[in-house]
Amino acid sequence: MERTENMALGPANWLKRLWPLLLLVAVTTLVVTMGWHRYLTLEQLAANRESLRALMDDHYVLALTAFTALYAVTVALSIPGGVVLTVAAGFLFGWLLGGVLSVVGATIGATAVFLVARSALRDVLVEKAGPKLQRFADGFREDATSYLLFLRLIPVFPFWLVNLAPGLLGVSFWTYVLTTFVGIIPGTFAFALAGNGLDSVFDAQQASYESCLAKAGEGGHDSCEFGIDPGALLTTDVIVAVMALGVVALIPVVAKKLSRRTV
Structure with a gap:
């Protein structure tokens, strides 16, 4: 009798645990199906500025x-567009306020993913994980601050994966919250600063596009493109500086491992 009751309660317990994850998946599917994510481009920003x-x-x-809510939802749904939103924030609100709004929005969205992963999937992973995975998880937690700062500063893995894995x-x-907030500050403000001077880029690109249309004639809309790559807005110096910060974040981990070998 007791076994039957537990079995009957099983699906309800699973639904209670998984509903946040199912909701995220459902909303993401809706957004992608409707094509709303296609509005998160610099071309759309230029057209509607x-x-x-x-x-x-x-x-x-x-x-x-x-804007902050849109940024948080975009990150929570793991929809590509965070870089574009950051550039747009610098363009619309100025680099300082735009950077702050982006950091806050991204942290809120990333924290939502973390909480969903921790509540919905962690127990299942722990139950199914083998000894090697468990040792990896223990080692990661031991130096979580350094590892997470490194992963936030240097995007070795997709942003959505770094949001999910710690949970x-x-x-x-x-x-998680503090390393996310601090770790995304350099890159976020770099893109916000790039967006602050985007008017001249838009004007130059628009002039080039219109010139192409004038030369191409009726078929110009197919051969001419109005496109801006967000990554091209960053200078090499900024990229190197952010990567250097990421390397610095790993120094405590390396130092700890070296000290263990010498003991």
């Missing part, structure tokens, strides 16, 4: 709140 600025002038506080590996909540 005047209307966006007018909206900001009329509803400034609402614009700040809406599965048992990293503490505040370690």
Whole structure:
């Protein structure tokens, strides 16, 4: 009788545990199916910049709140577009405020993914994990601050994966939140600063596009492109500086391992 009751409660318990994950998957599927993610491009920003600025002038506080919420949702749903949103933040709000809004929004969204992974999947992973995976998780948690700072500063792995994995590996909540917040600051402000001077880039690209259309004639819309690569906005010096910070973050881990070998 007791066994039957536990079996009956099993699906309900699983649904209670998995509903946040199922909700994220469902909303992500809806967004991708409807094609809403295609609006997160610099081309769309260039095309709508005047209307966006007018909206900001009329509803400034609402614009700040809406942007932060949009950023958080984009990260939580693991939809590509974070870099574009950061550049857009610098363009619309200035590099300082835009950078702050981006860091806050990204941290909120990443924390949501962390909590979903920890509550929905961690117990299953621990139950199924072999000794090697368990040892890896223990080692990761031991130096979680250094590892997470490195992964945030240098995007070796996709952002969504770095949001998901710590929750599965048992990293503490505040370690995750603080390393996420601090670790994304350099790259975020670099892109926000790049977006701050985007007007001249848009104007130059628009002039080039219109010139191409004039030369190409009727078939110009197929052969001419208005495209801007967000990655091209960063200088080599900025990229090297951010990578150097990532290497610095691993120094405590390397030092600890070397000290163990010498003992």
